[in-house]
Amino acid sequence: MDLSFLDRVLQIVKDERKKDVPLVRFKHPEELEAILDLDIGQEVNDDDLERCVRQVLQYSVKTDKATFKNQLYGCTDPYGLAGAWIAEAFNTSQYTFEVAPVFTLIELKVLNHILNLFGIPNGDGIFSPGGSVSMLYALVAARFKAFPEVKRKGMRNLPEMVIFTSEDSHYSIRKAAHWLGFGTESLRPIKANEHGQMIVSELEKAIEREKKENRYPVLVNATAGTTVLGAIDDLNDIANVCKKHGVWMHVDACWGGSLMLSPKYRSKLLGVKRADSISWNPHKMAGAPLQCSVFLIKERGLLHEANSAAAQYLFQQDKFYDVSYDTGDKSVQCGRKIDAFKLWMMWKSRGDIGLSVLTDKVMSIAQFCLSATSKMEGFRLVSEKLQCPNVCFWYIPKFMRNKDENEEWWDLMHKITPKIKEQLTLTSKLMVAYSPLRQHKNFFRLAFTFHPELNENQVIEMLNAVKLSGEAITKEMFP
Known part of the structure; x- marks a missing residue:
């Protein structure tokens, strides 16, 4: 069995994990179908296969990025x-x-x-x-x-x-x-x-x-x-x-x-x-x-x-x-x-102590995010109690502040949250989850994981990205 193609795979993965590679190059399904060569009926040589693989990964979400906060998982432990x-x-x-x-x-x-x-x-x-x-x-x-x-x-x-x-x-x-x-x-x-x-x-x-x-x-x-x-x-x-x-x-x-x-x-x-x-x-x-x-x-x-x-x-x-x-x-x-x-x-590589350190770090960075979010203008926490490394909040654009927060106001906030997410995704700034919950209208959830390890500046950059996208939202976007 010829395993030579595997030698290329490691380099492909390394290339796709470089810092300058964007989090996502979002395309709609019909656009991707037009761009990608996904047919499997005819064999290709290794050079063409590598080209196809690189193209697939080019348009795939880079879950190893710090700005991938869309789900309850993220970058893999390298030993794992x-x-x-x-x-x-x-x-x-x-x-x-x-x-x-x-x-x-x-x-x-x-x-x-x-x-x-x-x-x-x-x-x-x-x-x-x-x-x-x-x-x-x-x-x-x-x-x-x-x-x-x-x-x-x-x-x-x-x-x-x-x-x-x-x-x-x-x-x-x-x-x-x-x-x-x-x-x-x-x-x-x-x-x-x-x-x-x-x-x-x-x-x-x-x-x-x-x-x-x-x-x-x-x-x-x-x-x-x-x-x-x-x-x-x-x-x-x-x-x-x-x-x-x-x-x-x-x-x-x-x-x-x-x-x-x-x-x-x-x-x-x-x-x-x-x-x-x-x-x-x-x-x-x-x-x-x-x-x-x-x-x-x-x-x-x-x-x-x-x-x-x-x-x-x-x-x-x-x-x-x-x-x-x-x-x-x-x-x-x-x-x-x-x-x-x-x-x-x-x-085996980290031992109990190493995994404990990673746990403490992820809770510490989540606590920092919770504290920072509570102090930044336009942000409102859903819950001020940190149980797991989940930080949930709304971003309220300036044109929505100091208004009567009646049912109509909340209905508009419900639409604003996914619109902010759309802007963040299309600009490859941040992929973040949002959800309604019980009586709560749509809000954001930032969930932190062991990898990659984040610093406080990166958290502030994420929150600023939310703010920037939020301030680009206008009432006219919601006829």
Whole structure:
């Protein structure tokens, strides 16, 4: 096999990561289709292929830039990236010790380290494609624990089950309810307070109400780092309610779980060790290359019981080695990437202390941004409480200030925020997310990640870019 083209790839990546390369050269879909040579019917030589690849990357978003703040992920950890390239090159599947001997040991070692970090040393876990799949794992485990017969007989003759989650929680729980046959109407959204945290008293009332109606509360989904505000629910109080009513407690820590890496900030997730299951996405804040997600469960053995299918061609029990190391039957997947190796590379190179330093730095820069935003003219914070490194705000242009903030005023602000984002994207100054939330009209969310490490000047430049684009907005743009 000729691998010479791979020598070109590293240079292509280095060229696309140079400082003078813009964040995005935005083109609409029909423009891109006209510019790019994407047809695959005819073979090309390596020179033409390189030209095509460079063109593809030319019009792709550079997620390694400090100004990419559009999602809850960003630039990859360089050691994690190296791990990802090695993993792809070896094309190993994680299901059996037979085909992935060292990678199996690495996954178990990393999982055990994470289980200790989250305070459940005797638990179990599996790497999954992302938080949405981890949510499926949690619901399957909770249902199986309550009704083991569901694995053989399905949901017939079982009581009507209900699921409780914050109104600000991730949408994946709605999809999971649908996919697993609960139905989206089985969800009971619980009100959140002004800072985005589930109101625990409302949760308990909802559980009691459902029990009186002879419905079975199967799972409470607490959140440690909501998608928009970065809110962390009171995990201890939720655990008390779950214990009282005998309900499975899952913690969606896909975003905020990275705070556990820091002795200074892990107290924000106080009570997480009381959960029955936890999900964490190192590919978000911590910068592991997509995809790298972990599902943890307190009860060892339950993951295998709930998910195993004992395929005789893969998980034979009469192999010549210890088959307890064939961990793939715990997974809903068969073929499974060696995602643990990417995280192992990061952790091996930096250690606990190195990752802790990165956590402290990202929270420090987010706190600086929060403070700076509160003082800059035209900016208004949605919440002044920093829970995760999320800073949410409106920018109010001069022509909108000192006016009666009635419904009409807010309706116009709702349109102004995406217009500012459009200008920022088209000028390649900044890619930043915006969202409405409950009673709030569209506002911006700046979410900070471990990589690239930012300084205070870069944060001020981002805020100034928002201000500059905001002041270019006029009322006449909204007929």
